[in-house]
Amino acid sequence: MLEARNLTVAYDYRIAVADVTLSLNAGEITAIIGPNGAGKSTLLRTLNGQLPGSSGNVLLDGEPIERLSRRTISRRIAVVAQEAELRFPVTVLEFVLGGRFAWATHSGWGWETERDLHVAESVLRETELSGLSARLMNELSGGERQRALMARALATEAPILLLDEPTANLDLSHQATLLSLVRTRCDRHRAAALVVTHDINLAAQFADYILLMKQGKTIHAGRPEEVLRPEILQNIFEIRVLVDAHPVTGAPRVTPVHERG
């Protein structure tokens, strides 16, 4: 569905992403993990066509992404950012309806259709925001706002979801809920998801495929059990870690070991 082939992104004389190849497939969640400055967000931004790659290709459904219109891309790829700029008062419903823009018949003007409303209602239910649809976005808590961002992305009905640290502002219960939503989308609607995250254990639990990046390069890629190994993680994060199996889920569980004294 969405692939990067030998993608390099360089700007300001710095190589942010170096020769990365990855492929997002239907029904799969791919997590990108790495230290700060590893190029994860840059990679995400290049995958949705916002940043130009310096060399290599980004292919959406087989087509080079530079050749596609903004509207075509936004119908296929939805981005869930870390936070929303809310300088003007807008209700949750209006905010989520913004996700239907790509499906507007006349770009720029026009009114929402019955279908648009139906989709918005449905994603609000999915993200447990139905009761808040009339509230203003800046009256919501950080976690609720993050869910609204998720709802808006889901409202686009795009089969490819790119999430940039979506659980950063969420409490424990909402972290799990959000990623379960992504998991359900992938399982039931054959969506493909890419999650950039700092939370290794959450990734271990939800991702089918993990990409470990450092300084723009892919250091290791594969299933969580293959990738989340002490030697590999120590090399990437330069800290000692302990990896065991989660007692309930069986997924790899990574615990940093802090030196004392």
Add this chain to the structure above:
Amino acid sequence: MTSTASEVVASPARPHRVTLRKTLIACAVLAGALLLAIVLMALLGSEQLPVRASLCALASFGTSTCGLSQDQFDILFQIRLPRILLAAAVGGSLATAGAGYQALLRNPLAEPYLLGISNGAAVGTMIALVFFGASEWTRPILAFTGALAATLAVYRLARGRAGATPERLILAGVIVTTFLSSVIVFVTVLMDATRIRSFTFWLLGDLSGTSKALLPVTIIIAIAGALALTLHARSLNLLMLGERDAFDLGVEVGRVRIVVFLVASLLVGSSVAASGSVGYVGLVVPHLARLSLGSDNRLTIPAAALGGALFVIVADTVARTVIAPRELPVGAITALIGAPLFIYLLRRA
């Protein structure tokens, strides 16, 4: 399925989205108020006109004098009505431009006057007056050019690594405004004494001296500009919440930005060329529209256009009647009303 949708639309709590129906109703109400204002303000002035006869003449669109003397008829149709229509066009243009800048620049304080764009248009107009005095058409053209140049300057100055934050934008606006003000003062000083006085008056916003030729152009630009921006309202709704998000959701950010800058500069240019720098309209009217009608630009842009027309018509009537037979510059009235109103709005927020 249908019942859920109608639940959403018919909720009795705060109106949580704007529909075509709401927009048409709000605009019809405002347009009605505007029409009423045009008629009423035409009756007010330093010269007392017989009410019944004037109403009758207005209703007949000037085809019948209805008993008015030739002088009275001329005052009504040759002096007052054109001036009122110009006030409407200027008010509508400035409010629309303000709404456009606020949405595009994601800053509720963005306004042609504060950003120095009005001053850019004024400098353009001055150059036209000084170097091409005889030809009237050079004024709106050079005003538009000046407005565009000022817009680009502000936009360029405001861009930092993180994009144009609201703070940088205001700062850039202040820099451009003050710089251009000095240019204006400099050129003014080079003029002779008689011209200085009338020019200073004009700079503060003066609707009395416009030629007949520019009026239709100003009206057409006001209407066309409001329409053009309204047709991009849905894109602006998304842009208002972040350029990057808007891009992700499918808005062609670069194209919309160019359209808004061009249209807004045209609106400001034509207003300033016709009537000097009328401040606060582009700030206060869109604010009021958003406070009462929400931030959806499909409604606030046309509402601001109509509201701006109303505001300046009333302000100009005050300007020409309060110390009759002498006149105040309309920009002084809009500032006197606008500044306290804006303080009040800021405190409410």
